[in-house]
Amino acid sequence: MFRTFFVYLSKAAWARKIVTHWGITRRVATRFIAGDVLDDAITAIQNLNKKGICASLDLLGENTATPEDARRTAQDIIHILDTIDQYKVCANVSVKLSQIGLTLDPVMCQANLKLILDRAKQLGNFVRVDMEDSTVTQITLEIVQMMRENGYTNVGIVIQSYLYRSEKDIARLAHDGIPVRLCKGAYKEPSSVAYPKKREVDISYDKLATTLLDGAMVHDAPSVSSDGRVPPLPALATHDPHRIENAKNYASKINLPKKAMEFQMLYGIRRDLQEQLAAEGYPVRVYVPYGTQWYPYYMRRLGERPANVWFIVSNFFKN
Numbered sequence: 001m002f003r004t005f006f007v008y009l010s011k012a013a014w015a016r017k018i019v020t021h022w023g024i025t026r027r028v029a030t031r032f033i034a035g036d037v038l039d040d041a042i043t044a045i046q047n048l049n050k051k052g053i054c055a056s057l058d059l060l061g062e063n064t065a066t067p068e069d070a071r072r073t074a075q076d077i078i079h080i081l082d083t084i085d086q087y088k089v090c091a092n093v094s095v096k097l098s099q100i101g102l103t104l105d106p107v108m109c110q111a112n113l114k115l116i117l118d119r120a121k122q123l124g125n126f127v128r129v130d131m132e133d134s135t136v137t138q139i140t141l142e143i144v145q146m147m148r149e150n151g152y153t154n155v156g157i158v159i160q161s162y163l164y165r166s167e168k169d170i171a172r173l174a175h176d177g178i179p180v181r182l183c184k185g186a187y188k189e190p191s192s193v194a195y196p197k198k199r200e201v202d203i204s205y206d207k208l209a210t211t212l213l214d215g216a217m218v219h220d221a222p223s224v225s226s227d228g229r230v231p232p233l234p235a236l237a238t239h240d241p242h243r244i245e246n247a248k249n250y251a252s253k254i255n256l257p258k259k260a261m262e263f264q265m266l267y268g269i270r271r272d273l274q275e276q277l278a279a280e281g282y283p284v285r286v287y288v289p290y291g292t293q294w295y296p297y298y299m300r301r302l303g304e305r306p307a308n309v310w311f312i313v314s315n316f317f318k319n
């Protein structure tokens with residue numbers, strides 16, 4: 001219920017107006033968002049890199065409203081790739097297809113994605129396509145598959161363990177050797193497409209993680225690249241210690257080397273765990289979002305943990 005309400009708020013224009021103008025929520029947002037501009041994100045990444053942690057940089061924004069905005073966003077992402085190269089930081093990029101025009105015109109979206117992938121390829125970098133809500137799961141998979149068939153080996157996808165369909169999707173992706181980030185899923189989905197209970201989502205996560213880890217073994221367990229930008233095939237994106245422990249145990253059971261899998265977490269969440277895993281020798285990548293379009297991302301993060309909201313409320317009364 002709590003999470004559902006915040007996912008609803010993330011799409012409500014009236015709530016956006018209130019929250020984005022409220023000083024305290026803006027201040028708390030800085031815990032989850034690296035800043036408004038690219039320089040802020042580069043500084044955040046440099047700090048992570050000093051701890052042996054890599055990043056995936058995300059220019060915040062989704063459901064772009066016009067073709068011009070979608071094209072501009074694609075150019076902005078290309079600029080991010082250039083900046084990563086210029087500063088020599090350990091980072092790749094994450095992209096939402098709705099940012100670059102998916103909901104306006106899938107053909108234009110593909111053209112924009114190709115431009116981004118071309119530049120990433122020239123720079124030896126990698127692009128992760130984030131997964132959005134289930135209305136676009138199929139087309140997102142098809143577009144990534146199409147890019148791979150067109151020779152773009154520097155693109156990967158995200159699978160959400162809450163979807164019933166993910167078992168089949170992940171089996172195919174693991175078979176084809178396509179890099180997958182596995183997460184639980186952040187959107188509000190009906191019980192016709194997604195497990196309604198957290199316990200079921202967790203069970204599904206562990207099962208899908210084993211498929212991914214097995215898949216990496218079948219493909220000779222490629223390691224993360226030496227500069228850290230190109231990830232190994234399986235990326236386990238979760239802050240849930242049980243899911244992490246299960247994945248570690250299974251990988252060790254099948255003798256998958258540590259460098260052939262990676263753990264991913266969100267900026268500002270469980271920094272202790274990020275550092276612990278890096279110290280244990282696993283590649284760790286932190287998703288670093290920046291930009292002025294922080295509202296929907298921020299509301300999804302608040303909805304994941306009631307304590308985040310109580311923190312805002314208690315600060316409101318203190319100030």
Ligand code: FDA
Pocket residue numbers: 129130131132158160181183184185186187237238239240241264265266269270286287300301302304305308
């Ligand atoms: P769970 O929600 O069970 O949380 C486990 C523990 O982690 C909590 O008890 C708490 O300690 C901590 N925690 C989790 N969320 C927190 C928060 N917001 N604030 C403070 N503590 C928190 N989703 C999606 O649909 N598409 C995508 O492309 C992505 N991409 C993505 C990339 C990366 C790197 C990560 C880590 C996550 C995503 N997600 C995502 C989000 C994902 O689906 C999920 O909503 C969140 O990661 C929270 O789920 P957990 O796996 O952490 O488990």
